[in-house]
Amino acid sequence: MLERKVQTRREGLPELPNLNGRKPVLRFAPNPNGPLSFGHSRGLVINGQYAKDLGGELILRFDDTDTTVKPPMLEAYESIPVQQEWLCGFSAHRIVIASERMQEYHDYAELMIKGEFGYVCTCSADEFREFRVSKTECPCRGNDVAKNLEGWKMMNDPAGYQSGDAVLRVKTDMTLKNPALRDWPAARIQTNPHPRVGNKWRVWPLLDFQSAVEDYLQKVTHIIRGKDLMDSTRKQTLLYEHFGWEYPETIYWGRVKVHEFGAFSTSQMKKDIAEGNFDGWDDPRLPTLSALSRRGIRPESLRAFWIELGLTQKDIAVPLSTLYSHNTKVIDPNAPRLAFVRDAFPVVLKGNFPKTGSISSHSDTEMKPRNYSIDEGVWIEEDDSGRPIRLKDLCDIDADGNVESIDRSDKRSVVHWVAGGKPSTLTIVNGQNIETIEGILEDNEYSVGTIVQLERIGYAIIEENGLLMVHD
């Protein structure tokens, strides 16, 4: 007999390339212009998991150098580290705030000018675009170091250049094949005050420069990020070559689209919340981490989800049900069963049956059973009425409520029921629609935040004012 060899399937994340025995230093760098969202969780999970698995370090870096287009939100500096720890299961080894590192960036900007690979450019954005397209050097490019230092001084002087008058550029090569790389801008003037450092600085670095310098200073070994930043890598590599530094190993992932979440941007959400279209950042319709947490999505589930997707550069569309199936595995073992009867329909039971008793709260665990006490009838869902049914763990009845058997006597459908109970509501979020269902909830003593399984409906989390559907 030939023995069929079993293929070995790689588990978890792929090996980190070019590690060479080092402990990896990774970073996750969100813009603190709002709290973290589902989209951010990938970077946190992947970078965090590598750091954890390989005994390395995770740097949480606030890239808050834009005060105009994406102004920083002060609360985010507090909430992001909390959410990072919630998601990763450990707190970041280092926290770096770009706006507090400005002196470093200015120092390197000056070094760049003095090293003759940076220059102050006073062309307008439109003018430069034409130079870029036509592979032509702009007139500022030929200025000498002294002239550039003078320009740099004027950029930093409130009485000098104004916002839009001048930028600092990295000298690459205007004939480079990729137009994105031609003499890219490193810093610009911004006069809006920064919520943390006010008007202390006038010239702010752009992402590619700030990030490149900071990765060098923090000795980052591996950068794992979206492939939309591939050209960033190329730009930054050119800068590293000028400085004589070695660029970190870089890995990319593709775009992930979750249909149910649609297109949300932090700034749009901020606006919608301000206008009252959403209750807050944890409105269950939003794809923020606080909303997901409120909806009963566990961090372990998010981690399993992203690790399973891995690090391919493919652009993918994933249904939320994939995340839910991971979540089910996490929450089911601890989710007590409870009955919630929608569109409650009263049934008077005629015949003999045990008026009191207890039912298992979870067939697979040793969870404390639930007790019931029936006066003369029970609530069932209207859809279940008018036909012979089996009241789960109680008895078989006919369409009129006559008890036919205590033991299960045939294959009629098993339905859930409530004796007593209290009116409650179940809120279901489906994309941007929110639906509230009235019903009778079995008596229980579970606290707010407990995830239960509503029999035949799905998982729900107990909130102050009712139940919020987790998923089915």
Added chain:
RNA sequence: GCUCGUAUAGUGUAGUGGCCCAUCAUGAAGGCCUCUCGAGCCUUCGACCCGGGUUCAAAUCCCGGUACGAGCACCA
């Protein structure tokens, strides 16, 4: 337009020249279970974008095509 990247079942994913008539998960369908439209267990369904080339041998390497995506911001 220029530049860069990706292409394995419905959806994701493993696979880096022979262990592959292709992995695992999810999904769908069916079944089991002294009792949920849940969990668990079992069975079934289902894929290497197209065309060339290299090779004894290609999902895997090369070329071309096609499709999709991203960048070309004084955003991150």
